[in-house]
Amino acid sequence: MNRILSYKAAAVQFEPELGKVEENRLRMIEFANKAAKLGAKLIVFPEMATSGYVWKNREEISPFVETIPGKTTSILTDICLSNDCYIVTGLPEVDSNGSYYNSAVLVGPEGVIGTYRKTHMFSADPLWAREGKDETPVYDTPIGKIAMLICMDAMYFEPSRIAVLKGADIIAFPTNWVGKGGNKPPSNTWRLRAKENELYWIASNRCGTERGAHFTGGSGVIDPTGEVLECLITGEGIVIQEITVSTSRENRLLKCRKPYAYQELLLNPYLWKEGETRALSDSVSFDVLCLSLNSFPTLQAFEQYVQSYLKKCKFNTENRLLVVSEISFDNDQSIDLKEYQNLLSDIAENYGLFIVSSYSDSTYSNRIPISFIVGPEGCMGQYQQVHKGEIEDSSFLVVELPFLRVGLLTGFDAQFPESYRVLAKLGADLVAVSTNQEIPFEAWAQKIRAYENDVALAIAAPITAVNSMIFLHSEVSIESSQADQSLYHLFIPKMVSKARERSFLRRLNHHLYDLLVEEIQK
Template identity: 55%
Template sequence: MADLIKVAAVQFDPKIGEIEENRRTIAEKIVYAAEEGAKLIVFPEMAVSGYVWESRKEISPYVESVPGETTNRLSALAAKYGCYVVVGVPEVDPTTNVYYNSAVLIGPQGVVGCYRKTHLFAADARWAREGKEEIPVFETEIGRIAMLICMDAMYFEPSRMAALKKADILAFPTNWVGKGINPPSKTWRLRAKENGFYWIASNRSGTERGAQFTGGTGVISPSGEVIDELVSGEGIVFSEIDLSLNQTEKLLKMRNPKAYQDILLNPYLWKEGETRLITDPVEFDLVSISAQHPIEHLQYIIRTIPFNTLNRLVVLPEITQEITNRPSKNERETLMKISAKYNIHIAASIRKGSNLSGFIIQPDGTLSENIEVHSDGSKNLDEPHFLTVILPFGRVGLLIGGDAQLPESYRALAKQGADIIIVSLGNDGETELWMQRIWAFENDAVLAAAAHSAEQSMLFLHSQVTNEESNSAFLHQTLTPEMTNKVRNRPFLRRLNHHLYDSIAIDPSHILLEKAGATQ
């Protein structure tokens, strides 16, 4: 397998129902891209048929099996040019007559594999069934290739499962919709960066039955940077990728699967409150403080904040002994006194050497704390856990240090019921604000991040609040029940396919122990 591979992502607007014309266009673009040296050519979702179908009955004349007419034609071209092709098709299983929105990987020897979309968008659910299998990864001469389709990228789990199976390349046929034409989505960039592999996205830029596709076809590096892109119109993005730059193995070593069992749960199958105590929705004040010396400045800042309610949560950045030159016990005691004096809840983290712990203090003196989950100390525990605390205005989950760098952390807190995710950050700079916004959005959570630098601090609530003022020592927002209604309804979390995610929470050490026991 060569490290350097030329790839092509095709931005192409198929005509709905014009199967033969779409096939001819796909074939022409394969020939052109292959003659330019592309060894992997990716086409959009449902490129053969068009996308927005009203019903199973309407699409039924256009579904096909795999292998089938489309794959037979394209296999001949793949064989002739020695290349691989990924194309979206409406698939029918000839055994069950069930329809799927599928992507097919075709190589010089024919069909390499097929992936059935597991996370359906609104248009899919009118005619297609969700795929039931875990994310496959296919071994080829140009690397290990996984495929996902469109809505799959809105959840971190599918791409993470591909990474756990050591994918080198994620081929991504999509019909990404939006309000206009845009560059490659930051969601795609995040999925590439989370997993350290290349992301080859092929989208459309036109309209179909009222749906506006955003364009932004592109090749994204393992660091989440866009290498090449085509924002609007039809065309082909070419790029040379270097598989030796993959960061997958390094990133996966950061994980602590022992702490991820909550990810497999489905607590939002029923409306919250049926079996779990929840607080009544009330207004509350949320504050993120940015300071190199957060405790020294805390009382002064609190006196300047225009609090509107008696429900107050203040988030501090990481406190280090190098900054305070005082033992951590004294820091907690000081914060507990401030909490009681000003009737505020305080969340923070304290680093002592290589040890990092986080805590939430309540005005009545209650202190809840835990250690960094993604640390050597926590990895040695039998059951490391994330911290979620019930406060009078909601459930609050806390992330500290390296925990804020992995999507598993945010999802675990959301499954524990966290309405508000607070992040106490240090100086590592590994997590950027745009990444945290996406993690908060896809976990239906309010997010407050506090860092030593104001530029890295944030308050975020979907499209309603994005509060980032780089010249401010603090960020403050009063959140009303109306503003947090979407959080409580959990629209994204309700659509997860929990039955597919077992590999996310598998502890490799348990597998080794089971294998060892079986051989004895």
């Protein structure tokens, strides 16, 4: 039976004092009662709210760990019972074997409903806490299906994706999110996780500093489109906002998932340093050029335009990658894909290039895009868009150039975190996206996907779409404007070497991700 639930959700932002558990609990009681009086039915507290966060070792934190159920959950249960609400908080947990965990607990009027143990650790956690061993649990409550994640878990798309595959409507997110001046809260990472899973994200971050760690604040309520409904940037307080949860909502993106193409998500190719068994190309400088185009009357007009443009270009190396936006023609004309590829191959030979482009082939009823890469000797590889594709065994593609491993994506495939992760697992150093203006691209979202997969990114979109970009973490960030026909950057060896360290990919917990490759019953 379909239920539409509307109620207020609250995120509490406060500054716990290190080691002062009783004082912190008293402040939590004060905040919880205040939020409940404001009408909140779901109240979320920060990570490690009872104890503070930056601990040196097990011995130091041992006086402050507690069981679940325990004293904190008993106090919160009383509040929930008195106010008919639900509370999520972070705390340091000890289990029956004496192991410590950075945990979150969901409490309601009936007591403890469920727990979650942080699975993706930040730098302070492994000094005292074990990783959680279970994939993201989801708890069915009268106010919706609630999952809990903690802080660093949001930096990996897998935990929140698993939550929504299990039916979660809401992710309650206790965090101690740290950062410097450039890390402006609320984090775009939280927004992306809400948006790509089409669920509510209730983020409760602490504020202040502790042993040199600066916490960003920015607690907020984020809706299923990734929009921040309400937030608190600095200081202590309560963020409260009405949310509406439909138990029979249709998740557009989940319907398009293709689990058969995601098997690489379960692999761990970066457990060891690259090069031991899989040879790497030499680190050399190379040029990347993204060319934004609009439609053309004919293929010959396209050729003349590109040839004329390239004659004026000044490259810095002999290693050149050109990414061209998806080609289209006036009056929706069709061309032969092989003819287009051969034409680009001739251009590649004339200018010493490798060229990535895409074309929506009319061979298929829905004009499904095909992305490909050509060099002077012809087409080096192509793939049909995996999501919303018509070939059931279509798979993602990485092509090895003499100076770079390039992963290819169409614009629609780039909307899925699985696509980026598979290409990264296949060894891509750079992801090249050739897209059209129909795909709703947002620069901040694509940058996060490149960052969390340790890859450079080159996107070519039509001029009118204003979506082209070249990006690599803190090294390169160039975006197009209406006046930009092209974007260019010279990559030097240390840039690609930084990506090949695979610092994010080395910390994945592959044993928790089985659900990502399973067909979910609709």
